[in-house]
Amino acid sequence: MFTKDHIISIRDFSKEEVDYVLDRAEELEIYARGNESCNLLEGKVLANLFYEPSTRTRLSFEAAMVRLGGETINIYSQESSSVAKGENLADTIRTVAGYCDVIALRHPQEGASRMAAAFSSVPIINAGDGAGQHPTQTLLDLYTIRREGLLDGLKIALIGDLKYGRTVHSLAYALSLYGATLFFVSPSALKMPEEIKSDLKEMGAEIYEYTEVKEVIQEVKVLYVTRIQKERFPDPTEYSKVAGTYRITTDILKENEDVVVMHPLPRVNEIDVEVDKTKHARYFTQSFYGVPVRMAILSILLGK
Amino acid sequence: MFTKDHIISIRDFSKEEVDYVLDRAEELEIYARGNESCNLLEGKVLANLFYEPSTRTRLSFEAAMVRLGGETINIYSQESSSVAKGENLADTIRTVAGYCDVIALRHPQEGASRMAAAFSSVPIINAGDGAGQHPTQTLLDLYTIRREGLLDGLKIALIGDLKYGRTVHSLAYALSLYGATLFFVSPSALKMPEEIKSDLKEMGAEIYEYTEVKEVIQEVKVLYVTRIQKERFPDPTEYSKVAGTYRITTDILKENEDVVVMHPLPRVNEIDVEVDKTKHARYFTQSFYGVPVRMAILSILLGK
Amino acid sequence: MFTKDHIISIRDFSKEEVDYVLDRAEELEIYARGNESCNLLEGKVLANLFYEPSTRTRLSFEAAMVRLGGETINIYSQESSSVAKGENLADTIRTVAGYCDVIALRHPQEGASRMAAAFSSVPIINAGDGAGQHPTQTLLDLYTIRREGLLDGLKIALIGDLKYGRTVHSLAYALSLYGATLFFVSPSALKMPEEIKSDLKEMGAEIYEYTEVKEVIQEVKVLYVTRIQKERFPDPTEYSKVAGTYRITTDILKENEDVVVMHPLPRVNEIDVEVDKTKHARYFTQSFYGVPVRMAILSILLGK
Numbered sequence: 030m031f032t033k034d035h036i037i038s039i040r041d042f043s044k045e046e047v048d049y050v051l052d053r054a055e056e057l058e059i060y061a062r063g064n065e066s067c068n069l070l071e072g073k074v075l076a077n078l079f080y081e082p083s084t085r086t087r088l089s090f091e092a093a094m095v096r097l098g099g100e101t102i103n104i105y106s107q108e109s110s111s112v113a114k115g116e117n118l119a120d121t122i123r124t125v126a127g128y129c130d131v132i133a134l135r136h137p138q139e140g141a142s143r144m145a146a147a148f149s150s151v152p153i154i155n156a157g158d159g160a161g162q163h164p165t166q167t168l169l170d171l172y173t174i175r176r177e178g179l180l181d182g183l184k185i186a187l188i189g190d191l192k193y194g195r196t197v198h199s200l201a202y203a204l205s206l207y208g209a210t211l212f213f214v215s216p217s218a219l220k221m222p223e224e225i226k227s228d229l230k231e232m233g234a235e236i237y238e239y240t241e242v243k244e245v246i247q248e249v250k251v252l253y254v255t256r257i258q259k260e261r262f263p264d265p266t267e268y269s270k271v272a273g274t275y276r277i278t279t280d281i282l283k284e285n286e287d288v289v290v291m292h293p294l295p296r297v298n299e300i301d302v303e304v305d306k307t308k309h310a311r312y313f314t315q316s317f318y319g320v321p322v323r324m325a326i327l328s329i330l331l332g333k
Numbered sequence: 334m335f336t337k338d339h340i341i342s343i344r345d346f347s348k349e350e351v352d353y354v355l356d357r358a359e360e361l362e363i364y365a366r367g368n369e370s371c372n373l374l375e376g377k378v379l380a381n382l383f384y385e386p387s388t389r390t391r392l393s394f395e396a397a398m399v400r401l402g403g404e405t406i407n408i409y410s411q412e413s414s415s416v417a418k419g420e421n422l423a424d425t426i427r428t429v430a431g432y433c434d435v436i437a438l439r440h441p442q443e444g445a446s447r448m449a450a451a452f453s454s455v456p457i458i459n460a461g462d463g464a465g466q467h468p469t470q471t472l473l474d475l476y477t478i479r480r481e482g483l484l485d486g487l488k489i490a491l492i493g494d495l496k497y498g499r500t501v502h503s504l505a506y507a508l509s510l511y512g513a514t515l516f517f518v519s520p521s522a523l524k525m526p527e528e529i530k531s532d533l534k535e536m537g538a539e540i541y542e543y544t545e546v547k548e549v550i551q552e553v554k555v556l557y558v559t560r561i562q563k564e565r566f567p568d569p570t571e572y573s574k575v576a577g578t579y580r581i582t583t584d585i586l587k588e589n590e591d592v593v594v595m596h597p598l599p600r601v602n603e604i605d606v607e608v609d610k611t612k613h614a615r616y617f618t619q620s621f622y623g624v625p626v627r628m629a630i631l632s633i634l635l636g637k
Numbered sequence: 638m639f640t641k642d643h644i645i646s647i648r649d650f651s652k653e654e655v656d657y658v659l660d661r662a663e664e665l666e667i668y669a670r671g672n673e674s675c676n677l678l679e680g681k682v683l684a685n686l687f688y689e690p691s692t693r694t695r696l697s698f699e700a701a702m703v704r705l706g707g708e709t710i711n712i713y714s715q716e717s718s719s720v721a722k723g724e725n726l727a728d729t730i731r732t733v734a735g736y737c738d739v740i741a742l743r744h745p746q747e748g749a750s751r752m753a754a755a756f757s758s759v760p761i762i763n764a765g766d767g768a769g770q771h772p773t774q775t776l777l778d779l780y781t782i783r784r785e786g787l788l789d790g791l792k793i794a795l796i797g798d799l800k801y802g803r804t805v806h807s808l809a810y811a812l813s814l815y816g817a818t819l820f821f822v823s824p825s826a827l828k829m830p831e832e833i834k835s836d837l838k839e840m841g842a843e844i845y846e847y848t849e850v851k852e853v854i855q856e857v858k859v860l861y862v863t864r865i866q867k868e869r870f871p872d873p874t875e876y877s878k879v880a881g882t883y884r885i886t887t888d889i890l891k892e893n894e895d896v897v898v899m900h901p902l903p904r905v906n907e908i909d910v911e912v913d914k915t916k917h918a919r920y921f922t923q924s925f926y927g928v929p930v931r932m933a934i935l936s937i938l939l940g941k
Contacts, residue, residue: 063434066376072674074703076696085428088380088406092432095378095404100703102696116903119910124693124902127925128700130671294428295420302423317431367738370680389732392684392710396736399682399708598732599724606727621735 035146038162053325061320070099076129093323167199186212189255191221205234339450342466357629365624374403380433397627456634471503490516493559495525509538643754646770661933669928678707684737701931775807797863799829813842
């Protein structure tokens with residue numbers, strides 16, 4: 030059923046494997062909430078090996094491990110230079126693997142996790158490798174959607190920087206496994222790359238492209254909002270204009286009273302704080318769901 | 334009896350609530366010593382969210398949590414900037430609250446904890462907010478005094494910088510609940526502020542002001558010594574003169590053979606190291622008492 | 638049998654005490670592998686107090702403690718300055734001792750651990766004090782050799798910088814307890830110091846000195862390789878020449894098909910990566926053995 034030794038890319042997953050992880054996450058969610066304690070991974074050790082800071086991801090892995098009764102040891106980015114002082118990643122991985130049962134690796138270089146897996150005696154979980162993959166983020170996005178009962182045949186708007194956004198690329202791919210209709214909403218300079226669109230179409234996804242949220246809001250069940258980075262625009266005035274257009278407010282949400290708003294966080298001002306109090310907001314819940322999803326991954330990899 | 338959801342300021346506490354915490358601390362002290370293990374908070378997670386370094390306070394909270402069988406996840410000051418990268422405190426709190434059962438927050442801005450509490454789905458413990466409050470420090474000071482059997486109607490000298498010293502302000506307030514007589518000993522430039530004195534008098538405290546330790550040492554049971562910071566004096570010679578006057582030595586302690594010496598630590602040279610070996614010294618014990626007191630707070634907030 | 642309160646220097650150990658630690662490590666190795674969980678140190682707390690970074694050592698101590706069911710609190714080098722802000726080591730030790738049951742201390746100054754032990758109410762483990770001692774490294778080296786069945790009367794080549802190398806000094810001493818024959822292989826500028834050689838001879842060790850690995854490889858069971866630091870050579874060309882000579886390759890290993898290659902790690906290029914795949918390589922296993930050895934030390938000191 031689930032035969033992976035390492036979690037490197039969401040593109041390695043079949044639909045059945047995704048379902049398997051999400052089923053497991055659902056079983057474990059009660060422990061993620063801390064209301065009941067769990068000893069499933071008692072005596073097991075997760076090493077968070079982070080070559081760049083990503084506090085949110087690290088904390089979520091730590092919380093997942095301790096909620097399962099396991100323990101975490103952390104190698105922070107500011108230290109990684111010293112672990113790695115004159116040492117290649119392969120040596121560091123083989124050393125750290127001697128101290129733990131599973132490694133969550135965050136690394137600025139695309140492909141680092143796959144390389145690490147080749148040298149590791151324990152499972153590697155890719156916790157983000159540069160412009161590459163961040164599969165547990167995608168799984169928590171899917172879990173959030175599934176908990177809304179919306180996973181099959183979802184109509185979703187992916188909004189913001191679709192050109193450079195690793196998160197939306199992976200999510201679009203994964204949703205295509207479930208027969209999604211994808212509405213891409215972005216400034217014309219930040220459109221979804223052609224090769225990804227053609228991959229998605231091959232997988233059977235229906236795809237539409239727009240430049241404004243108001244054009245699609247009544248068609249979709251979910252708005253998946255991402256940040257548009259100022260640095261993508263040579264001209265700051267251009268950025269301000271664009272950022273304003275993609276900002277989600279209570280006003281625009283009046284167009285669809287059931288739509289769910291997601292965001293991988295942190296947000297800057299893509300979503301007005303007024304939205305937080307509405308029934309549309311799901312982004313903090315989504316962030317919490319990182320815990321049961323990572324619990325599922327950890328327990329599956331460690332054979333429990 | 335104890336109905337607080339968050340621990341923000343010692344001024345929110347009634348005498349009964351302080352007693353309740355100190356009673357609980359006394360019960361838990363045996364576990365704080367590590368001689369017996371305790372599983373009261375098994376499966377529970379404390380997040381130490383520190384926006385500025387305070388290693389001592391962080392360690393004390395960590396020790397308290399693990400002595401109760403719980404787990405801690407840490408967000409260090411050097412990372413907080415990255416958690417908070419373009420993110421307001423409210424968003425960070427809501428995210429971190431998804432990973433834990435209780436948050437100890439250290440923040441440079443007065444009022445940060447009360448603001449955080451408004452957004453948090455889990456209890457907030459103020460672990461110091463700038464010039465504001467640090468209620469667990471006050472509680473451990475009270476606990477130390479109570480363990481000496483001196484809490485009711487105590488005669489105490491508060492020594493050093495009484496103008497800016499957050500610690501002595503809170504302690505003076507809390508001791509007033511127990512009918513204390515307060516001897517304020519400070520350089521004239523660093524006297525206890527008028528508004529605090531009038532508050533204390535209203536609460537029924539007896540107050541006296543002095544400029545030298547030798548004037549009061551025979552009157553009191555406790556010398557509570559604090560640091561006088563060089564930066565408070567425009568003229569370094571002035572500082573040296575003052576610092577010398579407020580320095581506690583074995584010589585001056587000959588004036589009162591039963592007096593107990595406390596200090597919130599770290600000390601610079603307000604207390605001569607020769608005092609460490611005498612029966613007067615209580616500052617390292619006081620520091621240790623931070624553990625049972627924080628255990629009490631954690632167990633009460635988490636309903637155990 | 639084992640009566641030490643603190644672990645400061647391997648030179649404080651008798652042969653019987655070393656055996657006692659290694660026996661215990663062997664019993665605990667199964668738990669170090671994470672296949673079975675162990676609650677021996679449940680409720681106990683180790684404080685890693687590191688005044689300089691040494692991620693590998695810290696992680697190994699952390700892993701050892703959690704594999705025994707205990708907990709770790711960390712004070713990192715970047716924070717130590719703040720713990721120690723205007724505070725001497727004695728005060729820091731007394732404070733930290735109030736939060737834990739045992740302290741692993743890493744400090745840049747020789748003698749820091751022995752000084753710390755004088756002030757600590759809990760056991761101190763020296764995790765490296767500058768040019769001084771690092772006894773748990775020596776114990777894991779001995780354990781690795783013993784696990785090969787080679788500890789008694791071993792013929793070993795110690796290779797590299799024998800002048801400044803703290804690791805090889807301690808190891809040479811400890812092996813002398815077991816009747817070793819020591820082949821020192823180093824550039825002439827980095828020879829084993831005379832006073833150490835005379836100590837070793839007094840202990841009954843046989844000593845030979847060489848300048849090239851090929852002269853001794855057929856005589857020995859173990860090659861213990863250490864790094865030669867560029868900074869030791871005023872002339873970079875001189876360094877390159879030397880570094881090449883002491884590099885272990887699959888080629889030179891053809892001269893002795895049973896020889897075991899050890900290295901305290903991290904390596905730069907003293908050992909060719911091609912060696913990793915051969916049966917000679919034992920350096921990653923050696924690194925892992927740090928866990929059972931430190932488990933042994935922790936459990937003995939805490940009386941379990």
